[in-house]
Amino acid sequence: MCKASTTEEKIKEAAKSVFLSKGFSGCTSREIAKEAGMNVALVNYYFRSKNQLFLIIYQTVMHDFMLSMMEVFSTELSLKEKVSLLIDREYEFLTKHPEIPTFVLNEMARNKDAELQIHETLNNFAQTGVFVEAAKAQMSGEMRQVDMVSLTMIIMANCQHPFMARLLTQQLHGMTDAQYDMQIIKHKEIIKEMILNYLFPKKSTNE
Amino acid sequence: MCKASTTEEKIKEAAKSVFLSKGFSGCTSREIAKEAGMNVALVNYYFRSKNQLFLIIYQTVMHDFMLSMMEVFSTELSLKEKVSLLIDREYEFLTKHPEIPTFVLNEMARNKDAELQIHETLNNFAQTGVFVEAAKAQMSGEMRQVDMVSLTMIIMANCQHPFMARLLTQQLHGMTDAQYDMQIIKHKEIIKEMILNYLFPKKSTNE
DNA sequence: AAAGATTTTAAACGCTTGTTTAAAACAAAT
DNA sequence: ATTTGTTTTAAACAAGCGTTTAAAATCTTT
The missing domain is CATH 1.10.10.60 (Homeodomain-like)
Known part of the structure; x- marks a missing residue:
């Protein structure tokens, strides 16, 4: 390559x-x-050793993976725009590297109590201040009251799972590779609307 | 056990x-x-042999997995109620068997062109007539115009991924096992509202 | 109790695994 | 050209793999 x-x-x-x-x-x-x-x-x-080589690869992959989720938060956009851009970036990244989520989750499960932790990346995540920003948006009523864990889970699930479950979904619906590639593009817009509608609901004429 | x-x-x-x-x-x-x-x-x-034993186990697991997704469709409920019940059943099943989605997807990937297909279960899926039902609901305007593939993907993603990404999410937010169990319960209601709001939007006073 | 069939075991099979050793091939420097 | 140090290889190592064999243990039937 x-x-x-x-x-x-x-x-x-x-x-x-x-x-x-x-x-x-x-x-x-x-x-x-x-x-x-x-x-x-x-x-x-x-x-x-095989394990030492693996650890080096795992660290760089994990770093890329987390970075793809985080770099959006450093921008100067509104929270709604940030979520929208995050979804775009995630789909862009996962289209190029569709095996990464499965890889990371599998190897974390294989090596539970060992050296596959994410301490550094975790700190970077907190430092972006996106959690504080979200809390403010919720106080002002701009954003729905959803805890940060569920917010993370919603975004990760709807971005990562279509790439992780590709084989199953293709078989289930009898789709070719090309058809599924097209579906992914369409699906991104669908989940974006679903998530944004949910997080930032249109006020129904009160106040 | x-x-x-x-x-x-x-x-x-x-x-x-x-x-x-x-x-x-x-x-x-x-x-x-x-x-x-x-x-x-x-x-x-x-x-x-190890492989023969594996094939037997895989088939029963795969069967349980697909059955958990399908048995709801045989009920006499409205489509909206079916989706709601499906999410409940999925969370119930995955709480008991959280490793199954990862297992199925991993082994499908390991054995691409081989005997891990799903032909039977696939036919059962089509026979429930849920696709026809959904098409009707879309024609009548009861349900939003979402293709069946994306509908499947939305439901599978928001049900399965929280269980598949448990380790990562727990580490990311520094949660204990008990805290994550609670989160799952709360999260089910959140994604249920998000999905139902999206699929069956409240009409805004026209007609 | 003896015979026969079935279930379980200990031990070995050849092969592959991750890793190491020792020698070869190569490059750089004198 | 010879020496020195680095890179690459072929070959071997013990350990573990999936699988098989043959004998022991257990159960059935007489």
């Missing part, structure tokens, strides 16, 4: 591709080496 | 538990045997 100049980057690229599509338990070191076009030993020469 | 009378049922129970929590690639035959409290050879004596 890309250039992959140095050997180290070649390995990282191959590992990312293989880990994303098969997960940690679903692939072997030799498979990654083959994808990178080299010997198994060379992979371990650069990254010591 | 249950009685598990015969040896065959003991194996099935153990296999279901292990497969659901770790997936096919994430567990070993010996792990299943140990969970069932017996030798590895005995598992293969009853089920020939």
Whole structure:
């Protein structure tokens, strides 16, 4: 897909591709080496072990994933515009990287009590001040009184799930790949209207 | 969790538990045997191979999963009531079996061109006549003009994703297990209102 | 109680896994 | 050209994998 100049980057690229599509338990070191076009030993020469290589890939993927959700919050838009833009950005990101949500959730489940935490990214999330902004919007009546957890869940669910459940939905409705790609584009507008209508309801002529 | 009378049922129970929590690639035959409290050879004596055992488990899980989505459609309720009841039933089912959506989607992805299809269940889905019913409701203006695929996607996303993304969401908001359980209960009502408001909008005094 | 059929086990099979070793190929420097 | 250090490889390691074998244990039937 890309250039992959140095050997180290070649390995990282191959590992990312293989880990994303098969997960940690679903692939072997030799498979990654083959994808990178080299010997198994060379992979371990650069990254010591399969697990160490995985941790590096996981961190960069997780970072990209969280960043795609957060960068909108740093803009100067109204809250409603922010939500709208966030949905656009999420669909844009997930169209390019549809395996990421499944990958992240699976590996978090596989490695519960271990090193796959998200402390840094979590702090960045709080620092955007979007929670304070939302609380204000709710006080002023601009936005419906929905707690921040459910707000997060609504947006994540309606953005991520269509990409995660692609195979099932395609089989269920007998759709081709091209048809589903089109559906995604249409679906984005539908859920955007649904969510915005819910969060920012049109006042019905009182006051 | 249950009685598990015969040896065959003991194996099935153990296999279901292990497969659901770790997936096919994430567990070993010996792990299943140990969970069932017996030798590895005995598992293969009853089920020939790990893959054969998996296929049996997958089929029953898939059946339960699809059934939970479909049984509502056989009732005599209005379409709006059906959607409402469907959401209730889905949350009820997923509270009891939260790993099933992730399991099904993962194994479908692992075994793309193979025997994990859903032909039977798919036919049952069409036979409920819910698609015809929805088309009628749209013609009469009772329901908003949303294609059936997006309707499916909206309901599945808002029901399944909160259970699939539990670990991530809990970490993101620093919630305990008990707090998240409460959140789920609250969230069900929120997405129910959001979805019903969208699908069956209140007419604004015209006609 | 003995015979036969069924269920369960311990042990091994060949193969693949993640990882390491030691030698080869290559590059840089003297 | 030889030495030095780095990169790459082929080959091996023990451990674990799915699966099979053959014998032990248990149950059925007589």
